[in-house]
Amino acid sequence: MLACLLGLPAAIPAHGADAAKTLHYILPAAETSFDPAIARDLYTGHVNEAIFETLYTYDYLARPVKLAPQTAAALPEISADGKTYTIRLQPGIFFTPDPAFGGKRRELTVADYVYAWKRLFDPRLASPHTWLLEGKIVGLDQLAADAARSGRFDYDRPVAGLEQLDRYTLRIHLTQTDFNLGMILAYVPLAAVAREVVARYGDGKGEVADHPVGTGVYQLGQWVRGSRIVLEENPGHRPMVWNFQAGDDPDDQRIVRQMRGKKIPQIGRIEITVQLEDQSRWLSFTSGAADLFWLDGPLAPKALLDGKLRPELAARGIQLSRLIDPEITYYYWNMQDPVLGGLSKEKIALRRAIAMAHNVDEEIQLVWNGQATPVHYPIPPGVVGHDPRYRSLLQYDPVLANKLLDRYGYKKGADGWRTLPDGKPLRVRYTSRNEASGVLQAELWRKTYNALAIHMDNERMILADIMQAETLCKLQTRNFQWIADFPDGDNFMQLFYGANVHQNNAACYRDAQYDAWYTASHALPAGPERDALYHKMARSLEVNGVALMGYARYRNMLAQPAVLGYKKHPILHQEWPYIDLDRSAGPAR
Numbered sequence: 001m002l003a004c005l006l007g008l009p010a011a012i013p014a015h016g017a018d019a020a021k022t023l024h025y026i027l028p029a030a031e032t033s034f035d036p037a038i039a040r041d042l043y044t045g046h047v048n049e050a051i052f053e054t055l056y057t058y059d060y061l062a063r064p065v066k067l068a069p070q071t072a073a074a075l076p077e078i079s080a081d082g083k084t085y086t087i088r089l090q091p092g093i094f095f096t097p098d099p100a101f102g103g104k105r106r107e108l109t110v111a112d113y114v115y116a117w118k119r120l121f122d123p124r125l126a127s128p129h130t131w132l133l134e135g136k137i138v139g140l141d142q143l144a145a146d147a148a149r150s151g152r153f154d155y156d157r158p159v160a161g162l163e164q165l166d167r168y169t170l171r172i173h174l175t176q177t178d179f180n181l182g183m184i185l186a187y188v189p190l191a192a193v194a195r196e197v198v199a200r201y202g203d204g205k206g207e208v209a210d211h212p213v214g215t216g217v218y219q220l221g222q223w224v225r226g227s228r229i230v231l232e233e234n235p236g237h238r239p240m241v242w243n244f245q246a247g248d249d250p251d252d253q254r255i256v257r258q259m260r261g262k263k264i265p266q267i268g269r270i271e272i273t274v275q276l277e278d279q280s281r282w283l284s285f286t287s288g289a290a291d292l293f294w295l296d297g298p299l300a301p302k303a304l305l306d307g308k309l310r311p312e313l314a315a316r317g318i319q320l321s322r323l324i325d326p327e328i329t330y331y332y333w334n335m336q337d338p339v340l341g342g343l344s345k346e347k348i349a350l351r352r353a354i355a356m357a358h359n360v361d362e363e364i365q366l367v368w369n370g371q372a373t374p375v376h377y378p379i380p381p382g383v384v385g386h387d388p389r390y391r392s393l394l395q396y397d398p399v400l401a402n403k404l405l406d407r408y409g410y411k412k413g414a415d416g417w418r419t420l421p422d423g424k425p426l427r428v429r430y431t432s433r434n435e436a437s438g439v440l441q442a443e444l445w446r447k448t449y450n451a452l453a454i455h456m457d458n459e460r461m462i463l464a465d466i467m468q469a470e471t472l473c474k475l476q477t478r479n480f481q482w483i484a485d486f487p488d489g490d491n492f493m494q495l496f497y498g499a500n501v502h503q504n505n506a507a508c509y510r511d512a513q514y515d516a517w518y519t520a521s522h523a524l525p526a527g528p529e530r531d532a533l534y535h536k537m538a539r540s541l542e543v544n545g546v547a548l549m550g551y552a553r554y555r556n557m558l559a560q561p562a563v564l565g566y567k568k569h570p571i572l573h574q575e576w577p578y579i580d581l582d583r584s585a586g587p588a589r
Helices: 042-051 110-119 140-150 195-201 251-259 278-286 297-303 311-315 345-357 360-368 398-407 436-451 463-471 490-496 512-521 528-543
Strands: 018-027 056-058 067-069 084-088 162-166 169-173 218-224 228-233 267-274 292-295 319-324 327-333 372-374 427-433 455-461 477-483 547-559
Touching (some): 018 042, 018 292, 042 218, 042 228, 110 169, 110 195, 278 297, 297 436, 345 398, 360 372, 427 436, 463 477, 490 512, 512 528
Parallel strands (some): 427 455
Antiparallel strands (some): 084 169, 327 547, 372 547
């Protein structure tokens, strides 16, 4: 993106964003940590993506998505063998002013990226994002291993694979071929972080959860934990102008007419409220108190008819941007759990029986009002490596599921409920979020377990607590959603990689064969050879009863008439820098 902007300095307006323009936005769950090395939920990602900057981002309008420079001066120069990346940084980019910098302007250099990436490997910080670079950069894993032995992470020690040629040039040496590293470098956890900020505000483990300082378009203004977040324009952000090209979508031309030539950003203030309940969010939008609204499936009938905006809303000028999210909801069973885990025949039979007794189509209809599409493959639509022809072995068949349990010794007692093969009680604890959709999911899963004569207990928790317990392998089973960090199949197949237990491997699954296939896939470019490995990996998950693939949800984003230039991006969490507001086009507040 910025490569095309740098050639147009005279066209960039000198004034800042209009401070009177305030965009009102709603998040359906509370923020977690404003430290990009720690936060791993989609909702906090909205905020961190606005404050911190990665070397690369994605073109706003290009579909399929296309990588673009952000703080880098251009796309990386990649060696023929895919093992060396040379990246040049734009000079003259500065962090938001902060007391940590001693009153001086603090310029961004490649050393800030090297420092941020090292943080992901610091055992004390225990980042859930280590997997992004693990095993990839020459010498980085050894630095972490030495720190684990000594108890001290040496941030000053050079890493051979992170060669800083000068303040603005970085050469990355990889352990093996990887032509997709650019996409990983566009993901928020790899954003630049200033060492001085961590030294001043970091807690005992080095996390800066509540004082984010970045180089992004916005900075944190006000914050009421779990309730309200206000972002304000970073006045020192480098000049940028809206200069994207229209894609194949006919609506792109309208967006280009609305936005071409405008300074980025146009909106000076983002006010975010956290509202857990569907109905509250809907009332906020329909009353005009929210400008952009994420219409989850439970509310879909209020705004959509056959996938299109209802006429009465269209007549009011409400806008709809709709796509299938590059995500997957799947159902896992904790492979370390004493009741559900393990690879013995009877444990595999139990998990496969549960999978075959669950009606995915019914969940799509009842929980999401049809606003999702079934997905059999671990890689969802819109992501490189997806196979729309793949069909799972675990098809809905509750009769066969019961026969499977009978065969492997899960007998029914006098009370009609099944026991374990050793005669002990069989109870399963299903964890769900404590809002309306979580309650509905729990009731559908209770129906599934009842059909098998298995006792199910429902544990309801807020998302932050679920994620923490999940990372520690303390949950038995739940619906797990994963949306693409980057649009490549690797981002989804890593969810079951053994080394990612306590990071993204929620099923806490370790299998030598799966891990060997996954490791081998890293040396291959996207294509038939890598796809063949992915197929083997997908089948092994079914055979071992590790998880049941579920669905990818539609993302329905509603915008008030006042919002200009809006189009939901498949990968970016938010599009705030690229849109505008014209209150004369919408209802008065």
